[in-house]
Amino acid sequence: MNAKASKTHVTCIEPAYYEAITEAIRKEAVQILKDETVVGVVGYLPGRRKGTASPALVTTAEEAGKLIFSPACVNNLSVYLTKAKKGVLKKGKVGIVAKGCDMRALAGLITESQLQREELFIIGVVCPGVYGFGAERTGTLTEANIARKCRECSVHLPDGADVAAGTHTELADLTPEEAEEMARIEAMPQAERWAFWKEHFSRCIRCMACRQVCPFCYCEQCLCDKNRPQAVESSPRPAGNMAWHLVRAMHLAGRCGGCAECERVCPMDIPLNLLNRRMAKELKELYDFEAGLNPVEKGPLNQYKEDDDQSFIK
Amino acid sequence: MSRIGVFVCHCGENISRTVDVEQVAKAAGEIPGVAYSCDYKYMCSDPGQTLLKKAVAEHKLDGVLVAACSPRMHEKTFRKAAEAAGLNPYLCEMANIREHCSWVHEDRGMATAKAKDIVKLMVERVRKGKSLAPITVPVTKRALVIGGGIAGIQAALDIADAGHKVVLVERDPSIGGHMAQLSETFPTLDCSQCIMTPKMVDVANHPNITLFTYSEIEKVEGYIGNFQVTVKHKARSVDEKKCTGCGVCMTKCPKKKIPNEFDQGHGMRPAIYVPFPQAVPNTPVIDRENCTMFQSGKCGVCAKVCGPGAVDYEQKDTFTVEDVGAIVVATGFKLYTIDRKPEGSPIQGYGEFGYGTIPDIIDGMTFERLASASGPTGGKILRPSDGKEPKQVVFIQCVGSRAREKGISYCSKVCCMYTAKHTMLYHHKVHDGQAYVFFMDARTPGKGYDEFWRRAVEEEEAVYIRGMVSRMYQRGDKIVVMGSDIQVGTQVEIEADLVVLATAVQPQDGADLLAQKLGISYDKYNFYSEAHAKLKPVECATAGIYLAGACQGPKDIPDTVSQASAAAAKVMTLFAKDQLERDPVVAKVNEKYCVGCFACKKVCAYGAIEEKEIRDRQGNLVKKVAYVNPGVCGGCGTCQATCPSKSIELDGYTDEQIMAMIEAL
Numbered sequence A: 001m002n003a004k005a006s007k008t009h010v011t012c013i014e015p016a017y018y019e020a021i022t023e024a025i026r027k028e029a030v031q032i033l034k035d036e037t038v039v040g041v042v043g044y045l046p047g048r049r050k051g052t053a054s055p056a057l058v059t060t061a062e063e064a065g066k067l068i069f070s071p072a073c074v075n076n077l078s079v080y081l082t083k084a085k086k087g088v089l090k091k092g093k094v095g096i097v098a099k100g101c102d103m104r105a106l107a108g109l110i111t112e113s114q115l116q117r118e119e120l121f122i123i124g125v126v127c128p129g130v131y132g133f134g135a136e137r138t139g140t141l142t143e144a145n146i147a148r149k150c151r152e153c154s155v156h157l158p159d160g161a162d163v164a165a166g167t168h169t170e171l172a173d174l175t176p177e178e179a180e181e182m183a184r185i186e187a188m189p190q191a192e193r194w195a196f197w198k199e200h201f202s203r204c205i206r207c208m209a210c211r212q213v214c215p216f217c218y219c220e221q222c223l224c225d226k227n228r229p230q231a232v233e234s235s236p237r238p239a240g241n242m243a244w245h246l247v248r249a250m251h252l253a254g255r256c257g258g259c260a261e262c263e264r265v266c267p268m269d270i271p272l273n274l275l276n277r278r279m280a281k282e283l284k285e286l287y288d289f290e291a292g293l294n295p296v297e298k299g300p301l302n303q304y305k306e307d308d309d310q311s312f313i314k
Numbered sequence B: 001m002s003r004i005g006v007f008v009c010h011c012g013e014n015i016s017r018t019v020d021v022e023q024v025a026k027a028a029g030e031i032p033g034v035a036y037s038c039d040y041k042y043m044c045s046d047p048g049q050t051l052l053k054k055a056v057a058e059h060k061l062d063g064v065l066v067a068a069c070s071p072r073m074h075e076k077t078f079r080k081a082a083e084a085a086g087l088n089p090y091l092c093e094m095a096n097i098r099e100h101c102s103w104v105h106e107d108r109g110m111a112t113a114k115a116k117d118i119v120k121l122m123v124e125r126v127r128k129g130k131s132l133a134p135i136t137v138p139v140t141k142r143a144l145v146i147g148g149g150i151a152g153i154q155a156a157l158d159i160a161d162a163g164h165k166v167v168l169v170e171r172d173p174s175i176g177g178h179m180a181q182l183s184e185t186f187p188t189l190d191c192s193q194c195i196m197t198p199k200m201v202d203v204a205n206h207p208n209i210t211l212f213t214y215s216e217i218e219k220v221e222g223y224i225g226n227f228q229v230t231v232k233h234k235a236r237s238v239d240e241k242k243c244t245g246c247g248v249c250m251t252k253c254p255k256k257k258i259p260n261e262f263d264q265g266h267g268m269r270p271a272i273y274v275p276f277p278q279a280v281p282n283t284p285v286i287d288r289e290n291c292t293m294f295q296s297g298k299c300g301v302c303a304k305v306c307g308p309g310a311v312d313y314e315q316k317d318t319f320t321v322e323d324v325g326a327i328v329v330a331t332g333f334k335l336y337t338i339d340r341k342p343e344g345s346p347i348q349g350y351g352e353f354g355y356g357t358i359p360d361i362i363d364g365m366t367f368e369r370l371a372s373a374s375g376p377t378g379g380k381i382l383r384p385s386d387g388k389e390p391k392q393v394v395f396i397q398c399v400g401s402r403a404r405e406k407g408i409s410y411c412s413k414v415c416c417m418y419t420a421k422h423t424m425l426y427h428h429k430v431h432d433g434q435a436y437v438f439f440m441d442a443r444t445p446g447k448g449y450d451e452f453w454r455r456a457v458e459e460e461e462a463v464y465i466r467g468m469v470s471r472m473y474q475r476g477d478k479i480v481v482m483g484s485d486i487q488v489g490t491q492v493e494i495e496a497d498l499v500v501l502a503t504a505v506q507p508q509d510g511a512d513l514l515a516q517k518l519g520i521s522y523d524k525y526n527f528y529s530e531a532h533a534k535l536k537p538v539e540c541a542t543a544g545i546y547l548a549g550a551c552q553g554p555k556d557i558p559d560t561v562s563q564a565s566a567a568a569a570k571v572m573t574l575f576a577k578d579q580l581e582r583d584p585v586v587a588k589v590n591e592k593y594c595v596g597c598f599a600c601k602k603v604c605a606y607g608a609i610e611e612k613e614i615r616d617r618q619g620n621l622v623k624k625v626a627y628v629n630p631g632v633c634g635g636c637g638t639c640q641a642t643c644p645s646k647s648i649e650l651d652g653y654t655d656e657q658i659m660a661m662i663e664a665l
Ligand SMILES: Cc1cc2nc3c(=O)[nH]c(=O)nc-3n(C[C@H](O)[C@H](O)[C@H](O)COP(=O)(O)OP(=O)(O)OC[C@H]3O[C@@H](n4cnc5c(N)ncnc54)[C@H](O)[C@@H]3O)c2cc1C
Pocket: B146, B147, B148, B149, B150, B151, B152, B169, B170, B171, B172, B175, B176, B177, B178, B179, B182, B184, B185, B186, B187, B215, B216, B217, B330, B331, B332, B333, B334, B335, B364, B365, B368, B414, B418, B421, B508, B510, B514, B548, B549, B550, B551, B555, B556, B557, B558, B560
């Protein structure tokens, strides 16, 4: 669904750019509600506090006129279609505002039979980036307040959307902090790397916010909540925490599109997206596969090919 | 489960040599919930089984563990014994302390400790085990045979004679396959057609056989006992029901000079034809590529002369769906393409032999046609270029076969014998002629085979030269054959009038595509694979599909017929029961928690998983979940390992059982 955009040296994105996207979204959303193409649109409304945004399902043209897009629109809205607002799909086609990273989730959910392309009207956002967690919300996106994932985003253009909101802007070539951090961890001796993750995981309080926000954790009963038999200890103790994080990493491998929502919502600042990215790198190296670029029939972990890498069998 | 019995077997000395079985039994007795334990010399023996049955009754056991050999050996034995004692057979398990322990370890102390551990965790599996009932699937007592060579004919006749309906599908306009083309057959030299045609007629007349010629398999769905096969009936352009087989159309067709496939291109046939006079059915087909009516719209002679008005230029391909319970695949072979490298194939041609450019270099099947009384020369050996009788004939064995560098490393099995046969036939027909054979070695295992070969050498004066041919070329009206005689260690050069190549036997074109439709496996050459090279030589790994004849590997007629009858016997065994019993170790879906991601469906190699709709009382779709067809599930457990939310489980290997086993360690 997505394509890569080129980057040049521009350091900040002015509010005007977001306002233009907002206009385009409103126009489109009002239109499709009026002509009854869709029964509702999942998008963002202004939050109660200034400079914030909150996800919403709008069902009238009037409400649709209030939709916004700003650097505060961090949430991956695809999660609403498989969890919170899932019922709306029963009524008919639904519109959804999607950034490039959200589109990757949509493609993955289509692959996994959770959504069907025909039941969606995708208003794709030509997204220059959103705020990082705890960053200063000035209305202007700068190198200082942009999210880590956005520094290395490769899916600015919402290819495969029904309509695109926004025009392609030239983007800054920022230092890839996350990639650098990943390289740093990879370079550690094994024991040190183990200690690094052990320390992080030991702080997990098992609030399960990461799971709740993840578009792919749509299981009706998570393996980690099963108690007959219990595979993962549910109280926040080191062994169970480790097991939970390994389960999460493995279950999301080949599926996670890198929206980094899990990391954003984690109250304990556990760098979950580093793990996600590491798994994604593995998939890319082993199978030349990147999750969510297109809906596919079968992901590489769900199929066997004779030339699959077998070097791990010792 | 609280009253488990553990029976530790010595297996003669196989286990007790390295494992202290008494100690293992004693330790087992101390596991909570184990009500009885003992050791015994041979648990599988009659007294051993009696011991088990008695203990179940005496100690009111509700679960049984036999610590002995691999379950592959004796699981059935002990489950039967447990069942006889009144237990559900699936509450009886085996702990493998032979292959997994005594056979692979030397240290008695450590081996004993390991055996105790194996027993300990298997006790947990028994404890969490559930009673299971065997799965039954209905069986459609109707068989499909694909390919109407001698293999398919034999299998179809055997099954039909046993009283079951058979559908025989043949790709060509007539059944008969390669055997119909042969002149006389080794090792007895009886006339091939004389023994073949009565069988072909039997097929046509058998009340239980439906014959579809000029037809192919389009699609295969279903599973053992319940296949739905779509058959494509190619347009013959002749209505089979109206045609009386009088053959007037063939004599009147103005297009007469089309090389006849049956005679390997050395005889001619019209555009509307039957492949050979004894063809079954005797209904002609129009070869549309060569028919003037189809090519230019002008002619129509055959339609005009046909009394019953059977010729139909408008006929289209039609399709039928056949319900069958078993399938016999008998698609036979083709001969190696000798002149060139087929595109996209690892097989190298034999350009150096000049086949295809020198007309008097022919293959073995062409020689069969020249020697056949019904062939293009009326059974006289006359060479293709000028129709002269050849006085020096060179036969070359192993062309393509056993030549790794040419792409085939196997032996084609029949060439040694038919080459010997060819030298004899030649000698019988051309008394003053001389046959030479270049060979690597003569492979003649088989009843009467070596005697047959010796007769060719000793009585029929064939000269056998051990060595290979490197080059052949035309000089005047002779073919110069240059080779080596490795026994004498010299180069030889023979001026031949005719050269016959014993070319390799290969699977039919499209064998791989058919295999994919059927879901059966094949080797790198496209020969179909049997389930076990020794113990299941006619079964495919896919249940309900059987193999017969040269499609599985090169074979002569006696072997082909034996295998065909064996495949028929397997089909009859399957049809002997109304219901098919299957091991209930199959996957089940927890519909409450399944979210319908269908990861399981994607990984299931057996195609056992379908999508099922869950609806509420008003009929509204609530959700879609996975459904396992128990008739198809092979019990591999791949889905269980794949499902993220663990909503699908294999009976007998539930997560609960596996986790309990892990925890016991
Ligand atoms: C030159 C030569 C001489 C021989 N001489 C002897 C001999 O003297 N004695 C002896 O014992 N053996 C001899 N053989 C071996 C003998 O020919 C084989 O053992 C025998 O023909 C094998 O029979 P079959 O039914 O397996 O295959 P085939 O005879 O090849 O029959 C297969 C049939 O299946 C059909 N078919 C193929 N694909 C499909 C499809 N997809 N769908 C439907 N139908 C299909 C074909 O049209 C064909 O009718 C000789 C072989 C050769 C090459």
